[in-house]
Amino acid sequence: MPDRTRFPQVLTPSPELAGYHYNLGVRHFSQGNFAQAALSYLEAATINPGDPDIFFNLALTMKEMGYLEEAKEYYEKVLSLTPDDPDTHYNLGVLLKEMAAPEQAISSFEKVIALDPYYLSAHKYLAGLFQQTGRKDQALASYRKVIEINPASESAQHMLEALEGKTTVTCPLAYSKELFDQFSDHFDDAMLTKLACTIPAQLRLVMDDFPSENFFDNGLDMGCGTGLSGLAFRDCVTHFTGIDLSGKMLAKALEKEVYTTLDENDILSFLDKTAETFDFFLAADVFIYLADLTPIFGLIRKKARIHASFLFSTEICAENYCLQTSGRYAQAESYINALADNCDFKVYCRHRVNLRKEKNKWIKGNLFLLTA
Secondary structure: OOOOOOOOOOOOOOOOOHHHHHHHHHHHHHOOOHHHHHHHHHHHHHHOOOOHHHHHHHHHHHHHOOOHHHHHHHHHHHHHHOOOOHHHHHHHHHHHHHOOOHHHHHHHHHHHHHHOOOOHHHHHHHHHHHHHOOOHHHHHHHHHHHHHHOOOOHHHHHHHHHHOOOOOOEOOHHHHHHHHHHHHHHHHHHHHHHOOOOHHHHHHHHHHOOOOOOOEEEEEEEOOOOOHHHHOOHHHEEEEEEEEOOHHHHHHHHHHOOOOEEEEOOHHHHHHHOOOOEEEEEEOOOHHHEOOOHHHHHHHHHHEEEEEEEEEEEEOOOOOEEEOOOOOEEEOHHHHHHHHHHOOOEEEEEEEEEEEEEOOEEEEEEEEEEEO
16 A cells, blocks of 8 residues: 555644644645645644654655654654554555665564555565565565465566566566656666666767767667666767656656657567667667567667667576576577577677676676677
């Protein structure tokens, strides 16, 4: 169940009534005036310190303002008043996860499930946290519980298959969209700081070593996300189109003013339907969500102008492609070489690099530059 503000019966406005200040806080919160909302809720709490709804909304407000420790304290205050409220345990668990306290978050979500065994979102978070902390058996059990409650959950099915060692052709579009919609607000910080990801910058270095003018008339950033990849190339592409499944990621990309066109779409659908041709194709950290790249290579070749450049990164496996326990796909160098040959691309170069960190260890990968 998502975070939400609780609305009580609206009372006649009077400075002496906690309900008046509470309702004023609700109004300020809905208008994005979080500091004013906090002041109103605090006034209400002073008058009526036994009302858990006041402290619940104070926690939400503090979280919106970035005061995570204060938010935690207010959720704990709610639980001191209503210890068996699964929604508060859930919201505290989400907060603790954001505060990088996985064990405490797990404890909160387990309390949610003890109170409500079919609380779907709590099972989803538990599955991810168990996987993050290396508890494979518990992660498997949690993903299976998610599927039991919601058999249509493509995300849980994808991660279950990954942990079971199966390889699928591609991850579900709904999984990718959900993942990046949730990740959009923290994507840039996570990629640049927590994961030490410099894939766009490393791809630009590869491009700069290519013996040509490296100025492109029409470029396509496939899976552009928040625009971090486009930032590395915007000075050398006249017309730059960014496509992504996540509308929330595209909203962040729009703020960067990198692209001349943005399209909320999946890569295969876009390439299949567009009448445009391109002289530059970019896929930075994108093919980890696709296993068999045969369809996309074929479509790119059809939309490639003479002497077009195709620049991308992959994670590594021994042969062909595989679904890893992380839920990401990897492709072998020999597989990419065979695809390039079949689609009449020339592999200009391939570089083995560190892509990003995971659990403080480097994920190895390849950077490829293909030419038409």
